[in-house]
Amino acid sequence: MIEFRNLTKVFQDKKREVKALHNVSLKVKEGSIFGVIGYSGAGKSTLVRMANLLEKPTSGQVLFEGHDLTELSGNQLNEVRQQMGMIFQSFNLLKTGTVYENIALPLKLTGVSKSEIDKRVEKYIQIVGLQDKLKAYPAQLSGGQKQRVAIARALAHEPKVLLCDEATSALDPDTTEAILELLSKINKELGITILLITHEMNVVQKICHEVAVMEQGKVIEQGSVIDVFSKPQTDTAKRFIHSLFNDDIPGDLLKKLKNNGKLVALSFIGESAGDPALAMVTKKYDVFPSILGGNITDLKERPFGRLIVHLDGSESEAQKAINYLKESGVIVETYNKGGINHVN
Amino acid sequence: MLTSITNFINNWGVEIWEAFIDTMIMVGVSLTLSIIIGLPLGVLLTLTGPGKALENKVLYQILNTIINILRSIPFIILLFFILPFTKLVAGTTIGVQGVIVPLVVFTAPYIARLMESSLLEVDRGVIEAYEAMGIKTRHIIWHVLIREARPSIILGLTIATIGLIGATAMAGLVGAGGLGDLAYRYGHLRYQADIMYVTVIILIILVQGVQTIGNRVSARLKKD
Numbered sequence: 001m002i003e004f005r006n007l008t009k010v011f012q013d014k015k016r017e018v019k020a021l022h023n024v025s026l027k028v029k030e031g032s033i034f035g036v037i038g039y040s041g042a043g044k045s046t047l048v049r050m051a052n053l054l055e056k057p058t059s060g061q062v063l064f065e066g067h068d069l070t071e072l073s074g075n076q077l078n079e080v081r082q083q084m085g086m087i088f089q090s091f092n093l094l095k096t097g098t099v100y101e102n103i104a105l106p107l108k109l110t111g112v113s114k115s116e117i118d119k120r121v122e123k124y125i126q127i128v129g130l131q132d133k134l135k136a137y138p139a140q141l142s143g144g145q146k147q148r149v150a151i152a153r154a155l156a157h158e159p160k161v162l163l164c165d166e167a168t169s170a171l172d173p174d175t176t177e178a179i180l181e182l183l184s185k186i187n188k189e190l191g192i193t194i195l196l197i198t199h200e201m202n203v204v205q206k207i208c209h210e211v212a213v214m215e216q217g218k219v220i221e222q223g224s225v226i227d228v229f230s231k232p233q234t235d236t237a238k239r240f241i242h243s244l245f246n247d248d249i250p251g252d253l254l255k256k257l258k259n260n261g262k263l264v265a266l267s268f269i270g271e272s273a274g275d276p277a278l279a280m281v282t283k284k285y286d287v288f289p290s291i292l293g294g295n296i297t298d299l300k301e302r303p304f305g306r307l308i309v310h311l312d313g314s315e316s317e318a319q320k321a322i323n324y325l326k327e328s329g330v331i332v333e334t335y336n337k338g339g340i341n342h343v344n
Numbered sequence: 345m346l347t348s349i350t351n352f353i354n355n356w357g358v359e360i361w362e363a364f365i366d367t368m369i370m371v372g373v374s375l376t377l378s379i380i381i382g383l384p385l386g387v388l389l390t391l392t393g394p395g396k397a398l399e400n401k402v403l404y405q406i407l408n409t410i411i412n413i414l415r416s417i418p419f420i421i422l423l424f425f426i427l428p429f430t431k432l433v434a435g436t437t438i439g440v441q442g443v444i445v446p447l448v449v450f451t452a453p454y455i456a457r458l459m460e461s462s463l464l465e466v467d468r469g470v471i472e473a474y475e476a477m478g479i480k481t482r483h484i485i486w487h488v489l490i491r492e493a494r495p496s497i498i499l500g501l502t503i504a505t506i507g508l509i510g511a512t513a514m515a516g517l518v519g520a521g522g523l524g525d526l527a528y529r530y531g532h533l534r535y536q537a538d539i540m541y542v543t544v545i546i547l548i549i550l551v552q553g554v555q556t557i558g559n560r561v562s563a564r565l566k567k568d
């Protein structure tokens with residue numbers, strides 16, 4: 001649906017050149033929710049703004065349904081843009097317009113008839129759940145409500161794609177959750193493809209099918225959310241996942257435990273999340289597992305669990321226990337402070 | 345007291361009324377023309393500025409310089425300085441017709457500047473959102489940029505109008521009449537203090553009125 005091919009973007013600052021994107025290639029499949037995650041300055045905004053050419057690439061191609069957008073004339077580009085909705089961290093509504101006007105004006109300016117406008121406003125305000133706010137001005141709305149209006153405004157063009165630039169970053173956790181649910185529903189029920197960027201792993205975890213991790217203008221890792229969560233390759237990806245589980249173990253305890261047995265992080269995906277593999281270990285081998293921390297989250301439909309476990313026992317028994325866990329479909333990694341490494 | 349007021353009105357009523365009308369015509373006509381010229385100039389300044397949608401260094405610098413030059417000349421000097429130009433455009437350099445040209449040359453650049461600063465206040469993000477929806481630039485200028493800037497534009501126009509009222513007071517020098525001229529001719533040159541007081545009071549009420557209306561309209565348009 002959207003494809004970036006070898007995108008490079010160089011900003012010419014007063015004094016120096018900033019390479020915001022470096023040879024980035026990505027494919028967003030039709031009907032999917034694709035997340036791009038990275039720390040501040042990684043180039044995420046620059047990337048998502050390439051999708052509708054708000055930012056022109058220095059080199060490379062942007063394809064939408066197979067057409068290279070960089071080759072279109074101004075009018076053709078405007079027509080394509082009408083098929084791509086976009087929402088922003090700062091909502092970007094007209095302050096001087098009511099909710100109704102905010103949704104209706106862009107439709108009017110793109111030549112939609114009055115009766116059709118009213119129909120669409122009604123339909124999409126319903127979907128975002130703000131029927132009773134049509135006459136309100138943005139200043140009278142909460143952040144979450146403003147974002148709902150912005151979403152309705154984008155949906156009213158009946159786009160094929162929705163681009164989200166940190167759409168939940170200005171919102172509190174509960175509101176974030178509600179907006180993410182709304183985005184998920186839009187994707188599922190209206191079949192709209194979503195490309196979103198964020199610096200919060202929980203956004204990716206909750207609604208994305210696929211994820212790309214960006215750092216210093218490059219995509220350093222990408223794949224299905226399950227794969228990246230269960231087998232992160234880069235330190236950055238590991239840190240993001242770590243941030244989600246918040247499984248830090250105090251340094252003193254860590255030192256003490258390292259002296260005997262093994263300290264491991266166990267990841268369970270999907271059905272095996274409920275497996276009693278750990279319980280079996282105590283029966284089969286001469287080890288005493290003690291759980292130091294853990295968490296189960298929902299990765300878009302599938303549960304994903306992580307436990308930090310200390311396997312107390314001899315080196316060889318602990319290793320046998322690890323092997324058994326692996327055979328049972330558990331991903332086992334040695335635990336180090338602030339990061340994890342695969343063990344063999 | 346009452347008779348003296350009646351007397352005053354009998355003696356000066358017509359003259360003051362005519363002067364008031366002259367002032368209103370001068371302000372009204374030159375304000376309208378100044379907006380017609382100044383608003384697009386302000387938009388152009390905003391759009392061609394550094395880092396803006398239609399960035400154009402040459403055009404921006406030319407506009408910028410011309411506006412600065414015109415704005416640095418006091419009206420009383422401008423009035424005489426551009427006499428040949430006035431003659432060329434208006435066909436005359438005297439009377440209400442003759443003073444409109446210098447008033448516009450004086451006010452339009454001022455309005456352009458005020459418009460520029462109002463338009464620059466508009467959130468870049470909203471404009472971007474409309475670009476992202478594939479809306480044409482000219483629609484964005486009118487329906488987003490100017491619309492969102494309206495409260496601030498109205499306040500700017502209020503300031504410009506008051507400046508214009510002040511400038512028309514000097515129009516008497518080219519025989520254009522108006523309240524300022526009346527106060528100057530009778531009050532100052534012929535020591536008729538009461539005429540001066542009355543016209544000054546009318547001018548004060550006029551300015552207060554304009555400011556109040558401007559504030560009200562601006563507040564009504566402002567929704568945050």
Ligand SMILES: Nc1ncnc2c1ncn2[C@@H]1O[C@H](COP(=O)(O)OP(=O)(O)OP(=O)(O)O)[C@@H](O)[C@H]1O
Nearest residue numbers: 011013018020039040041042043044045046047199
């Ligand atoms: N218009 C611009 N001019 C110059 N440099 C820019 C411009 N826009 C972005 N950059 C630079 O490009 C790099 C990437 O910026 P970008 O906004 O894409 O990062 P980001 O990942 O979205 O960060 P954040 O999470 O803080 O929004 C940064 O170093 C930034 O300073």
Ligand SMILES: [Mg+2]
Nearest residue numbers: 044045046166
């Ligand atoms: Mg950003």
